[in-house]
Amino acid sequence: MLGLPETIECCLFDLDGVITQTAAVHAAAWKKMFDAYLRERDGEGYAPFTMDDYAAYVDGKRREDGTRSFLESRGIDLPQGSPDDGPGTASVFGLGNRKNELVLKLIDEDGVKVFDGSVDYVRAARDAGLRTAVVSSSANTRQVLEVTGLTDLFDARVDGVIAAERGLPGKPAPDTFLEGARELGVAADRAAVYEDAISGVQAGRSGNFGYVIGVNRNDDAHGRRLAQYADRVVHDLSELREG
Numbered sequence: 001m002l003g004l005p006e007t008i009e010c011c012l013f014d015l016d017g018v019i020t021q022t023a024a025v026h027a028a029a030w031k032k033m034f035d036a037y038l039r040e041r042d043g044e045g046y047a048p049f050t051m052d053d054y055a056a057y058v059d060g061k062r063r064e065d066g067t068r069s070f071l072e073s074r075g076i077d078l079p080q081g082s083p084d085d086g087p088g089t090a091s092v093f094g095l096g097n098r099k100n101e102l103v104l105k106l107i108d109e110d111g112v113k114v115f116d117g118s119v120d121y122v123r124a125a126r127d128a129g130l131r132t133a134v135v136s137s138s139a140n141t142r143q144v145l146e147v148t149g150l151t152d153l154f155d156a157r158v159d160g161v162i163a164a165e166r167g168l169p170g171k172p173a174p175d176t177f178l179e180g181a182r183e184l185g186v187a188a189d190r191a192a193v194y195e196d197a198i199s200g201v202q203a204g205r206s207g208n209f210g211y212v213i214g215v216n217r218n219d220d221a222h223g224r225r226l227a228q229y230a231d232r233v234v235h236d237l238s239e240l241r242e243g
């Protein structure tokens, strides 16, 4: 009992906010980084980065895409820079690297919590003979899976590092999920996508996947936006096992 159509043969899980409770860590790091930048740029009267900004422009995207998307929303035009830019550099990559330093510091200090309902669900899916992949924009996916002991729950991993190596565009483009299905040897219309970000359910919809599940860890308004693209919206994957 997994709450899926009978045609589904594999499950493609986002990581942050679906399997692990790291979405809040990322949101906090984005806010700290952008607020520091905006304060430097605009002085004390700066308009802070909000959780609505996080949901609309940043969540689920590759670091550099999220950075550029939020800056554009404020009419700020920074050079792209290079992936090696130091965290103090005023470039899209520099700001993204500053955010990543903050995330790694928070993970190091506080560890990573998982959603137990999700871990149980992944185990149940595997027991039912479905293949599983983790599909995340995060470049830290491998480390997060290792520290949480979840590496063996997934037959394939498509993350920020692999996407960069293979030149795959990030969510909301469907390419990373399509790559996950391909690695599992399953056609997209026989794959289910599990996502908590708007950009992620958009990727699921545009890739014509067999079933798209929105996981709402946020408020009702976020749930309604997820429902525009998802076949079903739940608050926790345990709901899917109840039918």
Ligand SMILES: [Mg+2]
Pocket (backbone or CB within 6 Å): 014, 015, 016, 017, 018, 023, 060, 195, 196, 197, 200
């Ligand atoms: Mg997510």
